[in-house]
Amino acid sequence: DQQVKQNSPSLSVQEGRISILNCDYTNSMFDYFLWYKKYPAEGPTFLISISSIKDKNEDGRFTVFLNKSAKHLSLHIVPSQPGDSAVYFCAASDAGGTSYGKLTFGQGTILTVHP
């Protein structure tokens, strides 16, 4: 199932700089997109979401951008902190259709923020 892809398995960033995590999707029915953060031995923690009627959503240090024509979204973390080091998952759903919120996940990107 390649409907949601995160092509970068890992990303390394210096503390204080910007982290940019990318995600591509192929299913044009997706209309709701989410980012989750996951630490080892824990479940995914919801970070931020965006619906397809918007192209940007911001929450503190986290901003998600959606480019529907390119079927691409990105998560920006500014400034990055060592505590942000985790696996980041992009997820999508066809929330406005017949789906009851089923999420399709990307493979994840391991973010490491160096002090």
Next chain:
Amino acid sequence: EPEVTQTPSHQVTQMGQEVILRCVPISNHLYFYWYRQILGQKVEFLVSFYNNEISEKSEIFDDQFSVERPDGSNFTLKIRSTKLEDSAMYFCASSNRGGHQPQHFGDGTRLSIL
């Protein structure tokens, strides 16, 4: 902050045995989900549950699997006759309504089939 709780954190079971994974969703949530993640693979959707019935299931969710909300707080996933390939992390999630609402996940149950 309310959270989804899952028990046990780790379950070891002999192949062919039945296993029940338990979840307590966030109390005012109405939509419940199970996902699994096989080691090294993506998180995969198994089933969604609303209004005391399955609303959607994946092709993974065959006759060996069942879900139940036996009371007002618990949500369980049963695997009737486990196979080696059922070894995975199983995550429960809940949301307070469908549509554009985030799902909140528990910390998972690691299921190991011997």
